[in-house]
Amino acid sequence: MKKIHINCDLGEGGEHEKELMALISACNIACGGHAGTLETMQHTVDLAMEHGVEIGAHPSYPDKENFGRVSIDMEQKELKRSLVAQIMGLKQITEAEGAVLTHVKPHGALYNDAHSNAEVAQTIIDAILEFGDDLVLYAAEGSVISELAKGKLKVRYEAFADRNYNADGTLVSRKESGAVITKKEQVLDHLFSMISIGKITPQKGQNFDTLATTFCLHGDTPNSVEILQYLHRELPSRNVEIYKA
Incomplete structure (x- = not known):
């Protein structure tokens, strides 16, 4: 049975975080930039520990x-100061609880900008270092950030189970229809193509390769638990199961 790694953005004020935590491999916890307070970070860390889920920071533009x-x-x-402060806040909470902060995943526009903007990408890398x-x-x-990070940080390639792609490998803008995949059958087909044959099917254009080893499903997708x-x-x-520690 092949095991796959599913990550989810949490600590963002969603209503179903306890249910989601039981179904994922890793969580990316909002740490004050776009969402999150000390209380929500603490609560989400506790949920992650309860369910044996890897804990990561999810910093963003403030x-x-x-x-x-x-x-x-x-x-x-x-x-950089903002990102360091965000990561530090979550790291301190995580370690105070006896857990380990394992990873960092930029959020939203910061993630998208780091895909092609070398200055932003380097700032994120410097903050993590x-x-x-x-x-x-x-x-x-x-992405630019994944290339710049080589030799400096361990990089885990990520793809999105519930987002549609453009032919150049970027995500379809949330301003466009069909950016988020909400039908569970379509999510399954989209994900299985990536994990079985290493291909992503964009909204328009030819399939392209992926070496992703972690797959994101957004916690704020309305039917994410379903x-x-x-x-x-x-x-x-299909001889695949979602990894749980």
């Missing part, structure tokens, strides 16, 4: 008003 989904033109020193080189960076294969429960039921018939 922009709760737009949920971190709008690019912000910031001085890079200011951005303030904590040494043990933290794993989740990033898209072929989708994950469906994946747990259906994947074993």
Whole structure:
């Protein structure tokens, strides 16, 4: 049975985080930039420990008003300070509970900007390196940040189970229809193509290769629990199961 790794963005004020935590391999916890407070971070860390889920930081542009989904033109020193503070806050909570912070995954517009903007990408890398080189960076294969991080940080290539892609490997903008895949059967087919033959099918254009080893399903997708429960039921018939520690 092949095991796959599913990560989920949590600590963002969703209603079903306890149910989601029981169904995933790793969580990326909002740490104050786009969402999250000390209390929500503490609560989400406790849930992750209860369910044996890997704990990661999910920093973003400091922009709760737009949920971190709008690019912000910031001085890079200011951005680095914000990212270090976000990661530090979650790391301190995690270690105080006797757990380990394993990875960092940028959120929203920051993630998208780091895909092609070398200055933003380097700032994120520099912020993570303030904590040494043990933290794993989740990033898209072929992105600028994944290339710049080589030799500096461990990189885990990520693909999205519930998002549609453009032919160039970027995600379809949430401003466009069909950006988020909400039908559980389509999520299954999209995911299975990636894990079985290493191919992503974009909305338009030819399939392209992926070496992703972790797959994201967003916690704020309205039927995310239903989708994950469906994946747990259906994947074993295809000789695949979702990794749980």
